[in-house]
Every structure is written in structure tokens, then in C-alpha cells.
Amino acid sequence: MAHILLVEDSPEVSLSVREILSAAGHTVDEAATGKQGLERLKASKFDAIVSDIWMPEMDGISFLKEVRGAGNKIPIVVISGGAPNAPLSYIAPLASTFGANVVLYKPFEKEELLGALKSVL
Numbered sequence: 001m002a003h004i005l006l007v008e009d010s011p012e013v014s015l016s017v018r019e020i021l022s023a024a025g026h027t028v029d030e031a032a033t034g035k036q037g038l039e040r041l042k043a044s045k046f047d048a049i050v051s052d053i054w055m056p057e058m059d060g061i062s063f064l065k066e067v068r069g070a071g072n073k074i075p076i077v078v079i080s081g082g083a084p085n086a087p088l089s090y091i092a093p094l095a096s097t098f099g100a101n102v103v104l105y106k107p108f109e110k111e112e113l114l115g116a117l118k119s120v121l
Contacts, residue, residue: 001025034058075120081106
């Protein structure tokens, strides 16, 4: 199966996503911020990334820009619940513009996440 980098600041969401991915046979490394995610990308090879958008230190859009700006073609699934100042209708096109292959809206079903990963791997 795939080696996935999960970039998510919410411990509850991170735990849930990790359990879904692990149960499906994937190995998961985690980062709580975009900056940590970039460090993990430099240290290891991953088959795909699952990333939140709204995180401390470096948000997911900046993270996407950095990953794609470095020429990295790794598949990226963005997960987002939106934010008070940025509705989901704004997030999806923005994330896609900066390199997300798929955007899922929280809360999502296990099958949606696994299907999104399958479609990009």
C-alpha cells in the first residue's frame, strides 16, 4: 500500500484519518503544521499527501504552494471544513489552483477519503 503524509493540526481529525488510512493498509506519517509537513517531505519519500487547509504557522495553501513550487508532483488530497472568513466555496477552487488533486469537505465518510486516495495514486 501507500506511504501517506498527513498534515493536520486537529488531534481528533488526525487520529480519525490515521485510523482510516492504517486500516486500509497504508503507512502514515503525521505533521501538525505545513512547516512540519515540508520537513517530513524533505526527510522521507511519500506516495501521497492528505492536508488540511487551516493550520497554525503555515496554512495549507502556503504548504501547497511550497510543495508545487519545488516541482513536486506528489498527489495531494486536501481536507477542509472551511473557516469563518473563507467559505468552502472559496477554498476548493483556491486549493485546486495551487495544486490539490482532490478537495474533500469535513466531515467526510471513510469511503470518500479512501476513494479520493485511490483516484490519485
